Amino acid sequence: MARRRVPRAAALALLLASATACANDVPPVDWSKGLLPDHVTEQAGLVQNLWNGAWIAALAVGAVVIGMIIWACIFHRKRKQSAELPPQVRYNLPIEIFYTVVPLVMVSVFFFFTARDEAVIMSTSETPDVTVNVEAFQWSWRFTTEVGGKKFEPVVGMPVSDFNQGPELVLPVGKKVLFKLHSPDVIHSFWVPAFLFKRDVIPGISAEKNKFEITTLDKPGVYAGRCAELCGTDHSRMLFKVKLVSQRDYDSYIATQAGSAQ
Missing domain, CATH: 1.10.287 (Helix Hairpins)
Structure with missing residues (x-):
């Protein structure tokens, strides 16, 4: 009897763990392209x-x-x-x-x-084309972009159920982008599946030490991002999107953000 109950209990535990996993509208992986998402860096x-x-x-x-x-x-x-x-x-x-x-x-x-x-x-360059200061907090993101010596800070995001409604990070294709990460409260994790990379955002570690750099490929599109570290009540709604655009579109976007320049 015990031998029959143990496998059943294990199967039930696995089912419950799967059923209670964080759920949201992040798009699923297209398995036809392989075990990993199509990468953009x-x-x-x-x-x-x-x-x-x-x-x-x-x-x-x-x-x-x-x-x-x-x-x-x-x-x-x-x-x-x-x-x-x-x-x-x-x-x-x-x-x-x-x-x-x-x-x-x-x-x-x-x-x-x-x-x-x-x-x-993990290598970084001295002169990236774009620098993004990422602030992760309970339970959203603030992206401050530095381009040409000016900083552009969009509206602070709120927890959302659909990544398309979350904070938007616009980046140009074919450019070097430096990310600097910090958190004022608890541990978060900056994760964009299309980067095939995630990095923990830990309180007490300065953004100058917690950083990484990517070089974007010529693959314009909108890509989902999220927090990958359990950080509290609305962890599953800590979503954002990364929008890769052409240099021309990026210049237009920067021009529209001139009012928020610091």
Whole structure:
């Protein structure tokens, strides 16, 4: 009876956890394009390649392990006519060295590619085309854009159920954009799935230290953004949108924001 109840209880717990997950109108991933959303930054391409390489390596290792398990089950199963145990490999120094060195080499390779790509993803330039100061607070966002030595601060956002109604961050395509993040209250997380990147916004860490840079691709459109760190009552409504536009449209947008320039 207990053996039947445990799997049922686990399935019920998984169902309840899924049913109570934060829900909103963020568009779903188009699985026809792969396991990750279609990316809109150059840095996201590195993340995509790292992800693909990790999965290829993991699947290859899994295939080898499963093959060895099946091989051992077939060729080393206990024979009815014999009470002898199959050959034992304990205290076999070459084998022990082999299965110690191989995982170490694998982890070292993963570390190398991760450290290499992380260094590129987290690098910033001295003269970005656009600087965005991101303030995350309970439960919305304030984006202050710096272009050409002027700051443009839009109206402060409010919690919303549809990301299209949330605060709007307009960015030009094909440009370097520096993000500086800070929070006055609790931990939040700035996440735009199309960037294939998210970064925690932690109180007490200045925006000069908590920053990252992207180079936008030529993919105009509206992309959803949200807080990815449980931060309180309206966490699921802490939504915003990123609008990528051509340089011409961006110049027009900046011209209309001249009244909010500081």
